[in-house]
Amino acid sequence: MNEARVMEAVKIILEEIGEDPSREGLEDTPKRVMKLFKEIYEAVGKDPKEELSAVFEENHKDMVLVKDIPFYSTCEHHLVPFFGKAHIAYKPNGQVVGLSKLVRLVENVSRRPQVQERMTTMIADAIQEKLAPEGVMVVIIAEHLCISMRGIKKPGSQTTTITTRGVFEDNDKLQNNFFNMLKV
Numbered sequence: 001m002n003e004a005r006v007m008e009a010v011k012i013i014l015e016e017i018g019e020d021p022s023r024e025g026l027e028d029t030p031k032r033v034m035k036l037f038k039e040i041y042e043a044v045g046k047d048p049k050e051e052l053s054a055v056f057e058e059n060h061k062d063m064v065l066v067k068d069i070p071f072y073s074t075c076e077h078h079l080v081p082f083f084g085k086a087h088i089a090y091k092p093n094g095q096v097v098g099l100s101k102l103v104r105l106v107e108n109v110s111r112r113p114q115v116q117e118r119m120t121t122m123i124a125d126a127i128q129e130k131l132a133p134e135g136v137m138v139v140i141i142a143e144h145l146c147i148s149m150r151g152i153k154k155p156g157s158q159t160t161t162i163t164t165r166g167v168f169e170d171n172d173k174l175q176n177n178f179f180n181m182l183k184v
């Protein structure tokens with residue numbers, strides 16, 4: 001990232017909204033926003049599968065579920081946050097992955113301009129490709145600030161996206177097990 005160009009762009013935006021970028025409260029803002037962008041967009045161009053680094057041989061055939069993984073991402077249409085919780089389940093097929101790596105995977109797909117559907121799919125596909133499990137299911141429930149604080153202005157509305165792969169596809173029993181576990 002060209003830091004100077006980003007800072008100049010932020011300064012221009014401040015000027016164009018009628019602000020004085022040289023006043024005390026704003027003089028360091030271009031630098032702060034540049035650092036913020038570095039942080040929240042750090043995964044642009046990175047392969048999510050790289051997060052799934054700790055894979056172990058393990059003969060556990062039943063569902064593994066990691067739920068309530070909090071995340072903050074950025075809507076690619078408006079560059080404002082959407083945030084919520086991700087829930088990931090998979091049915092291993094000889095290999096399991098370090099649990100923290102699933103959380104890192106959520107972090108990876110969050111830290112880029114994103115839409116919720118693609119985020120959900122990217123998580124499922126990374127697990128499916130890296131672990132070759134019997135199946136995977138990902139549910140994300142989120143609130144979009146572009147709906148809450150601007151435009152249609154409806155705070156509190158939540159969007160749920162679901163991706164299934166392998167044995168979870170069109171399998172009501174497995175999907176219901178997943179949803180029941182979310183209630184526990």
Ligand SMILES: Nc1nc2c(ncn2[C@@H]2O[C@H](COP(=O)(O)OP(=O)(O)OP(=O)(O)O)[C@@H](O)[C@H]2O)c(=O)[nH]1
Nearest residue numbers: 075076077078114115116117144146147150151152
């Ligand atoms: N499918 C999907 N849509 C999203 C997501 N985040 C934001 N959006 C929507 O992207 C759409 C962009 O619509 P546009 O008409 O191009 O933009 P806009 O004029 O700012 O739209 P409004 O938000 O309706 O004011 C809006 O309907 C947003 O609600 C997301 O993760 N998934």
Ligand SMILES: [Zn+2]
Nearest residue numbers: 075077078146
């Ligand atoms: Zn948006």
